[in-house]
Amino acid sequence: MKKLILIIVVFGLISCKGDRSEDIEKATDNTDSVSTEDLIPESLKNIDPVVLTTEEANKLVELPLKCINTEYPNKLGQTLENKAAIGEPHELHPAFYGCFDWHSSVHAHWSLITLLKNFPEIEKKEAVREALKNSLSEENIQGEIKYFKREESDSYERTYGWAWLLKLAEALKTWDDPLGQELYQNLQPLTQVIVQRFEEFLPKLNYPIRVGEHTNTAFALSFAYDYAKTVGNEEFMKIIKKRAEDFYLKDDNCPLSWEPSGYDFLSPCLEEVDIMRKVLPKNAFNLWMEDFMPQLKNKDFDMEVGEVSDRTDGKLVHLDGLNFSRAWVFYGLANEYPKKYGHLENLADKHVAKSFPNVVGDSYEGGHWLGTFAIYTLMKAGNPEKE
Template sequence: MKKLPLIFGLLLIFACKGPTDETKSSNSSEDSLSTEDLLPESLMESKPVVLTLEEANNLAELPLACVNTEYPNKLGQTLENKNAMGEPHELHPAFYGCFDWHSSVHAHWSLVYLLKNFPDLQKAEAIQQALEKSLSAENIQGEVDYFNREESNSYERTYGWAWLLKLSEELKTWEDPKAKELADNLEPLTQLIVKRYKEFLPKLNYPIRVGEHTNTAFGLGFAWDYAHTVKDEVFEEAITKRAQEFYLKDDNCPVSWEPSGYDFLSPCLEEVDIMRRVLPKNAFSMWIDDFMPELKNEDFSMEVGEVSDRTDGKLVHLDGLNFSRAWVLYGLANQYPEQFGHLKSLANEHISHSFDNVAGDSYEGGHWLGTFAIYALQQAGKPKSEE
């Protein structure tokens, strides 16, 4: 924390400035230098997995199969009375499949992302029909009604909230008339989630630093992306302020303690992922020197997560960890290639280790791991839709 006063000083300097290229998320880093332009070949040991049309066709099978698969299902609800019970499709007319609500939401994100970037998908028509069926105005109103139930104020906080905003962001940035219609249908639920974030963040006195759903840094990162993309400056500022209050004083993150047995997120790296968004370049560089300085070392390494039983829904989380670590490392390398470009090789290694496990996996992993793989590959670089 020796550099903390300097960081605060830099934040004061940048406080009056709007978002700059340095504080944009990796989703907006298309113009940054590539790692290959900056690194010797000796440091590019692990070759990247590239999201081609062939791979997109394979990955599309997973969400397309599960969005209408109602059982098995983990509802995760609090019942205010016996009348609150119901079948999944009755409770969640839009997002009842894929085992649980958040997985259904990000399965729909996967379908939108793949169709948006690969319009020549073999099952493009089936995907379009599935999206139109799920994301109808009537179905989304049913979801809003569920969230407005007496006992649903904290439902899916904040993991499911984050994925809902990611789905909305993907639709709103797709220049397609049908996408605009779907985004408009989704908007009442989107705005409800934004409202829930704004109400919750001031009340959260301490961040949640775990490797699963409730990780605060993850929820803040996706929410920041949405706010930045749609230019909701009030929401973006609220997220930025809270992230800095939560994490600015952190140092010496014990990354050697990771992973825990059920992790699908890295507590240390997720914190890096939100702070690279909300800090100016110089302030972030000084912060990382205190928080996780080893990331700047060209020989930095982390062992991949190893899954011992792919039919165990908790143990298979570690494949998700490999993908989420990769997307953080890609985001950091793409935003600041001169300092962190070497991390792409490590990200490639993590994706390569788990990618072959996604297609044909048991339902325990198959209903969600595809999304994690797709998002990691999105952060790696532009998809090769022309192939």
């Protein structure tokens, strides 16, 4: 069956891109056979990779632990049906009212869970457990569902917040702890609402959204696919895979030189690579990459990191997030294809080294969300399965 799927995908690629007989022969080879000769450019040498240690975890945990109960300032992103729809953030979102906006609160909870799972002896472990239990109570999740079922809330947090909610559910599902399983069950009704929203929306989306901010389609598909794979939701996986192929299979020569835009925290080109790496068989992915971003296989490939001019500006600080999100894509490629893309690990290290020192102790404009991006990136460094 796998061979049949591969043949279908490869011939689909051929029909889209013309006669590629030489590449077809390459695609039948399931080994990562590119030479490992090291041609690292000077700008990528002598960079010490950032390692997520217990010491760093103790620093990073302070950010989400503080912000999940920080109600103001707050950006509700709310469409009002009438004047009665106005309310305090904690009234509207009893679980996810802190951290400036809903999606940041969701992924702050993910950060707490991820740090506690991987560093169980963290100094504030009891405070973290108590905070999670209070936030993700059954009653609070029902309050969140009530908001999502409002008349004007069909598209609320579409699709960035949706994706992080599923990433949160995935983290709870894989947490081997009675508290994790209790909170996973509490979250399930809201998780199912989000899955249903995805399933209803994706078939209606005729064209992907290729921006470097929240509505980027490839990012949402990537996180949703991770969740579906983890929980074994085969039907959801099929929907995501089909839409990813519909959107991206014919893409050629992504204009990486156009990036970044001034407010980007995601790379449109690299997020597309990330989802296609997950949904395509290896041979088909290699063939697709030959047309989409062939420069990434060059051992001397390099790119400048994002530069932030003002970290108190909520939009300009996005570029620190871009450095992290680029890095997690590079780490993903290096982990899965060490011979062909292993050199990208050095480039990922360069991006992390640029922005990691700015995460702890920075202004609230970045502190309420950048910690999550740093944690997610460092969990991908050297171990793609560890979250």
